[in-house]
Amino acid sequence: MKKIIVITTGGTIAMSENKDSQGVKPRDPKILESTLPMLSHYGDVHMEHLFNMPSPHITPHEMYRIAKEAQQYLDQPEVAGVVVTHGTDTLEETAYFLDLVINSKKPVVVTGAMRSLNELGADGPYNLVNAVRVAGDERAADFGTLVVFNDEIHPAKTVTKTHTSNVATFQSPALGPIGLITKKEIIFHRTLHREKLLPLHSPVHQVVLIKAAAGMDSSLIEWTIEKKVDGLVIEAFGQGNLPPAMLPGIQKALDRQIPIVLVSRCYNGVVQDTYEYEGGGKQLKEMGLIFSNGINGQKARIKLMLALQKSCDPRQLQSYFQI
Known part of the structure; x- marks a missing residue:
């Protein structure tokens, strides 16, 4: 089976709701390891917990750390693709950062959740399974960084968060998704052209x-x-x-x-x-x-x-x- 690396960085996908206060807060990042039995049906999945931060706390420096870690894994011949779990508020910015700096034809897929793990209808595990499926699909090669959410595949360049709480929040205005995910297959509608790559350095310009x-x-x-x-x-x-x-x-x-x-x-x-x-x-x-x-x-x-x-x-x- 193809080796897929899942890099966790925090976000709602690794949070839970406090029933007393009704507030959602970060949990042990290793909580996502509970999904490994499901993920193992789709690849030889290894999970690395890089950090555990709400996405409003993410800065370009953390984006650089994610990109550097992903690049190191992608440079390994036995790794077929990388998945990054991330909070949704700044997910599109991190995904685009990765798209601009990662030098690899292997798939990079960013995903997350709108509902925490213990909420009714939690979407995190389902999105993560689909992200692993896309990361292991050879047709996703040379597409750069993709965002997988709610059965859809979006390019990092065009995707944006469009709703504060809906699980279908990520959309690509005008162009739409480049692919769909069903229970049995992954369907790509069109191809993508990569942008010019930029240096993989921690940004210093304000x-x-x-x-x-x-x-x-x-x-x-x-x-x-x-x-x-x-x-x-x-x-x-x-x-x-x-x-x-x-x-x-x-x-x-x-x-x-x-x-x-x-x-x-x-x-x-x-x-x-x-x-x-x-x-x-x-x-x-x-x-x-x-x-x-x-x-x-x-x-x-x-x-x-x-x-x-x-x-x-x-x-x-x-x-x-x-x-």
Whole structure:
């Protein structure tokens, strides 16, 4: 049977609900070893407990630790794939981090749970079984990092958490899942093209994400400049437009060689230099903002952190943010 490594990092999948307080909290990470008898039907599964953290506590440094551990296992010829269990709040960011830095054609699958182990309808064990199945499937090779949840397979690049509590929370807006999992088989609808790999280093650059809203000015941008951040990601309106009052701060940041990546706060469509009015995408493009397509703000932040380890040149950075 194929050797699959499961790296546990915490999250709801390794938590339980206190019946008295009705609060959900972390448990012994080895609690997931109770699923090994089920997992053994689908591979020679070995479980490593890397750490046990709620996902809001995860930082890019922990993402680096997960990636480094996964890469070491994937480099072993006898290992067919790696599964990572993770809390759902920041799961999409960790999955995308792994997708950008892991250099292997072997499958990497991230999964978790929306309901803790002792809740009615706990989805963790079921998701974990399906993740192991996908990690052992040769057709998942060279797809990069995948997210398996609720019988669906999603690319790390497009998947996002869409509901606060529903077990079907992870979706890929516009494109949908790349595959489905049934009791008897795994069905892939389409193939994927890997993005340019970035260095597997612990990020050291500070990147701030700002969401645009009606009537905003430059105050937040001015604050980031004072904090000497290394980069900015701005979630703009529609096709990539901003309030005119934000422009002075943007220009000031650009004058200080702070790269700014522009994404849309819409979860469908792409940013374009279409509108020529003040604050429109055409003006922003001419000012030197980096237009990013296919990823949301939180993922653009992860990518910029990693890309800054390669270059600070706007033209080089733009090449990393093409579709």
